[in-house]
Amino acid sequence: MEKTRNVLKNTLRIVLIIIAVLIVFRIGQSIAKGGKKAAELVYNVGVVKLEKKQISKYLAVQGVIEGDPQVKVFPIVPGKFSRNAVSEGSYVNKGDVLVYVDRDMVGYQYELAPVTAPVGGMVTKLYCIDRGEAVSPAMPVAEIADPSKVKLVFNVGQEDLVKIKKGQKARISFIDDESLSVNGEVYSVPPVIDSDIMSGTVVVKAPNTDKKLKLGMSVNGEILIEDIKGYMVPEKAVIMTESGDYAYLAVDGKAKQTTVRAGYRDKDLIEISGEGLTDGTEVITDGTFRLSDGVKISTGNEPPKPAEEKKGKKQEKKEKAEEVKK
Known part of the structure; x- marks a missing residue:
């Protein structure tokens, strides 16, 4: 009886050893397969x-287009508005009467005082409408501008101001339609930087013979800084x-x-x-x-x-068959 028991123990021990060896073998195979380097991806770009190439570097600014010149007209004497001698949109020459002012001083009788145009151009605005409205030398009564020549006045910070030079080429275009544009140049650059606001005022002027740009338009300005x-x-x-x-x-x-x-x-x-x-x-x-x-x-x-090519179907079936046999 004791002999039979020992034989069973030895047999069981051998079976357990064989099972353990098989388990270790299978685990080793799995680790070996999992340890294979994954296929490296190739990214499409x-x-x-x-x-x-030639690079034209521009400094971009924005502003409102003005006539060149564009001036406000003030009366010489105080009084009351009598009437306008012209209408908005009409063209005048230097010296033409724009507005009449009634000096209206108690005890005195004066002829109406004419306010004349200091420059020729188009009357862009008349400030007085109602007869009897008070006017003074501190209040404008009209504005005149020449639309055939335009200017763009803008402020730039010190970091950009040092790049701008008088005579540099410039382009002014309507903010909503770049086809409406004119070419000009930098007319003036301040000799110093305003230390209060750390900037300066630059003026760009351009001919507007075809009147592509309307006075008062919001525009983009581009100044050619350098070509490299x-x-x-x-x-x-x-x-x-x-x-x-x-x-x-x-x-x-x-x-x-x-x-x-x-x-x-x-x-x-x-x-x-x-x-x-x-x-x-x-x-x-x-x-x-x-x-x-x-x-x-x-x-x-x-x-x-x-990066590695995919295996063919026949090769995959062959490998699977080998796995089954194992």
């Missing part, structure tokens, strides 16, 4: 090739962070993160410069949000796919 040769890329190609700006270059099928200096912007383009940027360098513009330094990329139109 869009690129542009760098090419040095450089690289422009879509703004989305540049990733801006607190620690600096960078872009991805396509180099030997991989994305290379490169520090760049972002500069002048023109609509959706931005100027970049930095080490390693030369004509022909490919800068990644699309798909940058998925990238990191060194990942594999493709500049084709295919979607991301494993």
Whole structure:
């Protein structure tokens, strides 16, 4: 009886050992399979090739268009408004009567005092309407402007003011329609910066012979600061962070993160410069949000796919059959 019991114990021990070996073997196989390197992804990206081009750098401002000249007209004497001698929109010459003022002083009888035009041009505004309205030398009674020549007067901060020089080319265009535009130049730049507001007043003048621009229009002004040769890329190609700006270059099928200096912007383009940027360098513009330094990329139109080719159906069936046998 004791002998039979020992045989059963030994048999059970052997079975347990065999089972343990099989379990360890299967676990080892699973670990080996799981430890295989995952297929590396290849990201599909869009690129542009760098090419040095002429970059015209403009300083953009906004303002309201005025005539050149555009002046307010004041009476010489105080009194009461009698009547207007002209209507708004009419053209006058220097010296023409615009308004009549009744001096209306007790004990005296005066002829109506004429207010004459100091310059020729179009009457853009008449301030008095009701007869008997009080007027004085401190109150304008009319405004005259020459619409065939225009000017744009604006203030700029000190950081931009130092870039502007008299005679620089400029363009003035209607804020809602760029086709309505005229070309001119910077007429005056202040010799000093106003220390109270840290800015200065600049005047741009331009001919408006065809009267494309109407006086009082809101306009955009563009002053040509400089012409240089450089690289422009879509703004989305540049990733801006607190620690600096960078872009991805396509180099030997991989994305290379490169520090760049972002500069002048023109609509959706931005100027970049930095080490390693030369004509022909490919800068990644699309798909940058998925990238990191060194990942594999493709500049084709295919979607991301494993770098290793997928196995054929026959190969997959063969491997499954081998697994079943094991």
